[in-house]
Amino acid sequence: MRCDEFYTGDLPARMQLGAWQSLYVNVFEASPLAAGSGEFLARNRAWNLGGLVLNHVSAPGLSVLRTKPLIRREPIDHWAITLSKQRVTHLSSENDSLAAPPGLPFVLSLGQVMENRRDADERIQLYLSRDTFYDIGSLLDASCMTELHMSGGRLLADYMHLLLRNLPGLDNDNALRLVDSTRAMIAACLAPSVGRVADARRVINVTLMERVRLVVRRHLRSSKLGSELICRDAGTSRSQLYRLLEGEGGVGRYIQKLRLSEAFSLLCQGPQSLTIAAIAEAMCFADSSSFARAFRREFGVSPSDVRAAAQTGLSPIPVAADDIDMKTFASCLRGQ
Numbered sequence: 597m598r599c600d601e602f603y604t605g606d607l608p609a610r611m612q613l614g615a616w617q618s619l620y621v622n623v624f625e626a627s628p629l630a631a632g633s634g635e636f637l638a639r640n641r642a643w644n645l646g647g648l649v650l651n652h653v654s655a656p657g658l659s660v661l662r663t664k665p666l667i668r669r670e671p672i673d674h675w676a677i678t679l680s681k682q683r684v685t686h687l688s689s690e691n692d693s694l695a696a697p698p699g700l701p702f703v704l705s706l707g708q709v710m711e712n713r714r715d716a717d718e719r720i721q722l723y724l725s726r727d728t729f730y731d732i733g734s735l736l737d738a739s740c741m742t743e744l745h746m747s748g749g750r751l752l753a754d755y756m757h758l759l760l761r762n763l764p765g766l767d768n769d770n771a772l773r774l775v776d777s778t779r780a781m782i783a784a785c786l787a788p789s790v791g792r793v794a795d796a797r798r799v800i801n802v803t804l805m806e807r808v809r810l811v812v813r814r815h816l817r818s819s820k821l822g823s824e825l826i827c828r829d830a831g832t833s834r835s836q837l838y839r840l841l842e843g844e845g846g847v848g849r850y851i852q853k854l855r856l857s858e859a860f861s862l863l864c865q866g867p868q869s870l871t872i873a874a875i876a877e878a879m880c881f882a883d884s885s886s887f888a889r890a891f892r893r894e895f896g897v898s899p900s901d902v903r904a905a906a907q908t909g910l911s912p913i914p915v916a917a918d919d920i921d922m923k924t925f926a927s928c929l930r931g932q
Contacts, residue, residue, distance in 0.1 A: 597763055597771045602640045609635035616655070622670040623706070629657035629715065643763050647728025648775050650759055651721040660712040673707030675724040675736045677782070679756050683717040692741040700749040701756065703739040703786075710741075720756045722778070732779060735786045748785035750831065755781050755803045804832060805840055812854050819880050823847050855879040856894045859887070863899055864906040872899045 602619055604612035613636040617626050628636060638655035678685070678701060685696040689710045696702040698717070704710060726733060744752065759778075763771060780796035781803075793800065811829040815821040826847070827834055837847065844850040862875050870878065876887035891899050 597643055597766050597768060599764060600642045600644070604636055604638050612636040612638070620660075622666060623662070623672065625661040625663065625666065627659045627661075629659060629713070643771070645772055645774055647725040648778060649721075649723040650763060651723065652718070652760055653721065654718045655716065657715040658713070660714075662706060662708070662710045662712075664709055667707065667709070671707075673705060673726055675726070675729065675740075676704045676706060677701050677722040677724070677752070677756070678704070679720045679753050680714065681718040683715045686713040687711070687741060689741055694741050694743065696743070699753060700744060700746070701752050702744070703736055703742075705737065705740050708740070720760055722756065722759075724782075728775060729779060729782075732783045732786075735783060739786050744786065745788075747831070748788060751800065751803060752782065752785040754807050755785075755799065758803055758806050761806075801840060804830070804836070808832070808837065808840060809854075812851055816851075816855055816858055817878050817880065821851055821880070852890060853894070855881075856891055859891065859899070860895065860902060863902040869903075872903065875899070 602615075604616055607615055613628060616636055616638050619640065620626055636656060639653070640655075641652045643650045678696075680696065680698045682698050684698065685702065687694045687696060687702070687704070687710060689708055694702065704712075724736070729736065743749075755778075759774065763774070766774075777796075777799045780792070781799050784792040784796040784800065807830045808826055811826050812821065814829075815825060818825075823834055823837060826832075827837055830837070832840075841847050841850045844853070856879070859875050859879050862869055862878075863872070869875075872887075873884045876884045879887065881887035881890070888899055891897075895902070
């Protein structure tokens with residue numbers, strides 16, 4: 597999928613701020629919070645799906661205005677859903693104000709006068725055209741300048757991270773299916789109902805699966821890793837977790853698969869890596885023998901074979917993928 601990227605670091609320092617302001621000319625008036633600092637290093641990556649634009653922005657602190665003259669000059673009235681990584685975003689419009697916390701998305705309309713102040717941070721943004729998302733327009737308008745419900749906001753945040761992670765590798769046909777999937781997900785997160793959740797079930801499951809994967813990856817070396825820990829950190833119920841991992845052979849099998857994948861990577865690190873016994877212990881296997889048996893069942897070779905091949909610059913087999921398969925995300929978009 598094509599990405600349009602703009603990076604001010606490719607320009608002389610004296611031109612960087614002006615170039616960034618020109619990028620948003622007629623849409624926003626952008627001013628740095630730290631005046632006279634010289635360079636202005638910022639990056640914008642955008643994927644345009646026709647009626648839906650995914651933006652990934654990294655920039656210094658800014659004050660951003662959408663004024664009445666700008667609205668008259670450029671009457672774009674898209675909705676913007678923004679997710680900040682670390683910093684609170686301070687928003688104000690003619691009638692409302694909001695301090696949006698990091699990690700939870702917030703909704704704005706470019707058709708309204710507003711001010712947006714934020715310190716240096718990364719942001720993921722979805723720009724939604726009114727023509728394309730007209731059927732959920734009332735939900736989006738009602739959510740503007742308000743705090744999203746915690747569970748729905750967190751799910752939408754996870755979905756936005758998932759989009760950013762998967763979209764660059766999708767082909768154009770599958771990427772264009774994101775519009776329908778995104779519409780269903782936004783509706784289910786902003787105003788959950790039985791029907792809306794059912795419509796978004798496939799993409800919700802993929803998003804929850806990614807949340808589970810990250811929890812398991814974070815605790816791979818902990819002997820306490822199991823259903824209880826995953827449910828607590830991923831914010832899911834035990835029954836939901838079991839349904840999610842049923843196709844992976846269950847919770848225990850999924851954990852073992854990711855541990856073996858990590859062990860494979862460790863074995864390929866060359867002479868400075870851990871011993872096979874130390875790797876087995878780190879990955880919470882009872883002993884080296886049980887680790888070797890599980891490793892051979894997974895990869896068809898022994899840990900010592902992988903270690904020997906790595907030391908000679910070879911790789912006997914590829915590492916088992918512990919990420920969500922791109923085909924899984926694509927099949928979700930196709931409704932399969």
